[in-house]
Amino acid sequence: MPRCWTTQRESARGGLDLRTIVIGTGFGRQHLSWLSECTGADVRYIGFSRDEGHARELAAEFGVAEVTADPLAVIESGEVDAVAVASPPATHEQYLTAAVAAGLTVVSDKPLAADLAGAGRIVALAEAAGVANAVTFQWRANTAFRRLKALLTRGELGEVVHLDLEFRHDFLAGPTTAWPWRHRWETAGGGALGDMGVHLFDQVRWLVPGDWSATAATASVVWPLRQAADGSGVVECETDDVAEVLLSNGTAGARVFVSRVSSGYRTVRIQVSGTRGVAVLTADPDDGSATLVIRSAESDQLDVRFGPDTMNPYAALFAQDPESASFADGHAAQLLVDGALRLGCATPSVILTGSLNRI
Template structure:
């Protein structure tokens, strides 16, 4: 069987999730090629060697550039902080490697565009880790919308709220600095709901009107030597206009007390509606405006083997999937895209759209007006 040798950069939470998915995907799915955990890069040789043993990689290096230039590596998998995505991806593209990276693609739309153009000129394949669209429940929601089952879509409401920075005593880190993270909650978790909006609706966001807020403006420095300024948003919201008449809104936060994985959406159509909450990720709420008025109400659809991708994990409905299963589906798509020629979504070009929406919302907040995404 053909192999795809993977070079993983970064072994934090996301790096571990990628490693789990790389090893599990060939068990869950019948793949056209075998992903091989070949080389792992971390900030120094000692950490790299330890993580390679833990995560099942054959080799290790303390220099990501060595990984990128290694002739045996087919795919460079980037799980490093946001500010490193561009440099690492461009180096990988120059070396002729396919690139799989976490979101957001870059710190700015300009950087993202440069990455898109480099990848397309080199003819390499790209994939960006907006993994929540791989959930069978959200795949089902998209199918229902596309089929016209709930009629014409007239409103989208989405949120991605979490509380990982609610505690004001949490030290300042790279997430709160423009030079290392770019946008704050809007870029970190808001990028997911912006991508989800276009994925579900099958329409493009054309204009936005945004509002941003930094709730905790100062945080303790990690070394205990005073406080530092938080340079990006803790929460944001935006009105959306889509290119085929749909309207909607999104909100996002990293200080939403009590929200742990608060990605949720409502899709309202002329014949029905869909509700979803990722904290109950194997359930979809469906309402159909038909039949007896005395019997109208939302029905709970439990994901099962009848739904896209679920059956590869379990033959029984209602047992549910987990976060890492979405990453396993993502790896399946990566392998089938590179070896089987299937379209990869979202690739760098699609992820660039998310960067443009983020910047349009930031510009709207700064200028107090509607901003067109195509103008970014």
């Protein structure tokens, strides 16, 4: 497996393992799994906010020595060299700011912050401090997506005219929710666009570099009232469950569609139309397996199937892969989210109305 990327702090310790704290016990589990695959990543702490029991279960599963309810104290203690933030977006800025101030390597889950202003502050601090930084846009690490990127870089489809991207999932299908924070602007910073659309915005920028901006956008709340899965009561839902955004970079257009309420349907699909052909990539967001279909009038037709892929962004980060996403990339993707919000996604329409009993 790739060796972890070198930091000044690591070199000063003679090249020992990069001591890390993972903050967050939800998607933090995925970060722990990725890090367990990387030689040189030594996770010393798991940070939690409320569920100490779950944190200890993860610690036992991944062989982590300590759990802590005070990640900031660990960051400031000098006991770690790197911080991986996988907690809700509203908490990102405080942890990332502290980690940058301590001169640590910093990794953030998406979105980079709860709003564009916060993301901008984080980028400015990290660049001024010169610390290694990254956002875990894991689809960049997927073999099939890299094949599509290489195809476009070589110009095999000619000039790109249009991209059509869809990400459908069902983790919030139905009238209950395990994550009340996801349904408030203050804590989530976005709904399906923040959960999923930010990945597709990054893909647009990565696959076809250019000055992309949102030109039109719509969004809907499917369940305006939900029942909290823990029995704590009714959740009033503000953030979007379904959204569609049109983009342009002046020479090409793109459509981004996301849904987190697609019952029984989980897929990522990207179609790229160029002047010499079309490529369609369809992937399973759970195991990373994918199919890439290429059609061109000038060459043989090609269908390629790719097996399961862990899409481990840390392996690429630790190898200093230039395709890895930085905080600046996270900010750029969030800029497109913000553009969509300004065009109407911040006030999504309601598809399903009525009382919780009717829902």
